[in-house]
Amino acid sequence: MPKDKISAAKFLHGTQQEKMEFVTAFTEALKKNGWAVLTDLGLESKEVDEMFQWNKRLFDAPKDWTVKNRVTGTNGLTPDRATGPASRGYGAVNSEKIWKLKSENSFKQSQRQDLKEFFDMGPPDDTEYPTAFPPESVLPGFSDFMKVKYYRLQEVATQLMGALEIGLGLPPNALTQKCEPVNSELRFNHYPPLQATSRQGGLRSVGHTDLGVLTLLFADGVAGLEFENRATGAFEMAETRGSQEMLVNISDTLERWTNGVLRGGLHRVSGAGVGDQSVMPTRRSIVFFYKADMQSGSGPLEEFVSEKNPARYDDVTVDEFLRRMNARLYK
Numbered sequence: 001m002p003k004d005k006i007s008a009a010k011f012l013h014g015t016q017q018e019k020m021e022f023v024t025a026f027t028e029a030l031k032k033n034g035w036a037v038l039t040d041l042g043l044e045s046k047e048v049d050e051m052f053q054w055n056k057r058l059f060d061a062p063k064d065w066t067v068k069n070r071v072t073g074t075n076g077l078t079p080d081r082a083t084g085p086a087s088r089g090y091g092a093v094n095s096e097k098i099w100k101l102k103s104e105n106s107f108k109q110s111q112r113q114d115l116k117e118f119f120d121m122g123p124p125d126d127t128e129y130p131t132a133f134p135p136e137s138v139l140p141g142f143s144d145f146m147k148v149k150y151y152r153l154q155e156v157a158t159q160l161m162g163a164l165e166i167g168l169g170l171p172p173n174a175l176t177q178k179c180e181p182v183n184s185e186l187r188f189n190h191y192p193p194l195q196a197t198s199r200q201g202g203l204r205s206v207g208h209t210d211l212g213v214l215t216l217l218f219a220d221g222v223a224g225l226e227f228e229n230r231a232t233g234a235f236e237m238a239e240t241r242g243s244q245e246m247l248v249n250i251s252d253t254l255e256r257w258t259n260g261v262l263r264g265g266l267h268r269v270s271g272a273g274v275g276d277q278s279v280m281p282t283r284r285s286i287v288f289f290y291k292a293d294m295q296s297g298s299g300p301l302e303e304f305v306s307e308k309n310p311a312r313y314d315d316v317t318v319d320e321f322l323r324r325m326n327a328r329l330y331k
Contacts, residue, residue: 005245009040011163026160027167034265035227035249037240041156047149048218048243051188051286054145058119058134059190065134066090082330085294085322087120087185089132093192098208100328115194115204116269121146121186150186157184157214157290160248168258170303175257178296179213183318184289191224191269191283202271204283207235209264210251211325212291217247222283228266235268253292253321256313259300294319 006025010018029036066089081087098114121131124147133143161176191204204224219225219240226235227249240247249265271280292298299315316324 005037005039007040008038008042008160012040012042012159020166023163023167026163030164030248030250030262033227033230034263035238035247035267037238038160038246038248039244041244041246043152043156043244043246045243047152048286050145051149051218052220052243052284054142055188055190055284055286057139058142058188059117061134061138065138066092080330081326083323083327084129085319085326086122086126086129087187087326088122088129089120091118091120093117096329097331098329099206101208101325113203114206116189116191118190119188121150123182123184124150146186150184153186153216153288154182154184154290157216157288160214160216161290164262168261168303170301174301174303175213175254178257178292179290181293183291183293184212185291187287187289189283189285189287191280193282194271194280195278203268204271204280205269207266207268209255209266210249210289211253211322212251212289213254213257214290215249215251215265216288216290217249218243218245218286219247220284222281224269224271224280224283225285226268226270235270238267251289252325253298253318256298256321257301257304259304259309260312261304291322292318294322 006022006029008022011022011026014022026036026038081091093116094114096114096118121133122129124131131143133139133146136143158176158179161179162172165172165175194202194204207228217225217240221239221241223237223239225238225247227238228234229236238247249267250262252264254262255264269283294317296318297315298318298321299313300311305311
């Protein structure tokens, strides 16, 4: 499991040799573990801190506006997540059936829960699957703020994909062009305080991988995020510290494109680290799901298919793949 942080400063501002040092370290960490922690991303601390401030304002606001935007149906604005390829707007605690993404029998009945509420925003100019924001009267300035941060994080993710293209020996834009036009989702997560059932605490979210290409995550410092140690099969703590550290993990679409050369990082959120506290504290995170264009193929690229490593995944469109997975996640 990675202990060291990887500085992106060399890639953003360094010499050609320094850029390659970052590319090698980043690519190897993702191949080995499925995730890495990056620093020096060119984002100011203030930018990340402001996102957490808006996260708190959003989930502290009266919930009346969320009723018509829950994942159980549509109101003509927000797509029904169970039948569509996108997630938009507010989602209540337990509205995502995370345990269905893998083998449902892997989890005890008591573990089949997802104890977070969330808000998802899609591309600002998406007219097919628009985001249902809180009214300005409830949260003035929120939608404008989110639109700016959406494109800022899209830029960061695209730069990292460019580094991976180099690390994997692919032509320029081989992967990034499959992510245009933009189709990513910016998510705010809020895990409400939870009664701890033991010293270690229970699971707030069971083990799963994400559906997109890359996931970028900022955490508020509250313990809980764990990744699978592929050498032992055990889950180990993988928190970021401070607004200048960002966790990046491989998601399912990139695993499919690389035919398993890069595998999705299996992760969960537990109550570990709360010690003797009787209540697990509030936990917040900012997540950017970097996703591919809906009409791109989701099957393996020819560079990763050979006689020894035949295609492991069907070549359906990203739209079809996301609909398939959302049907499990939200029904």
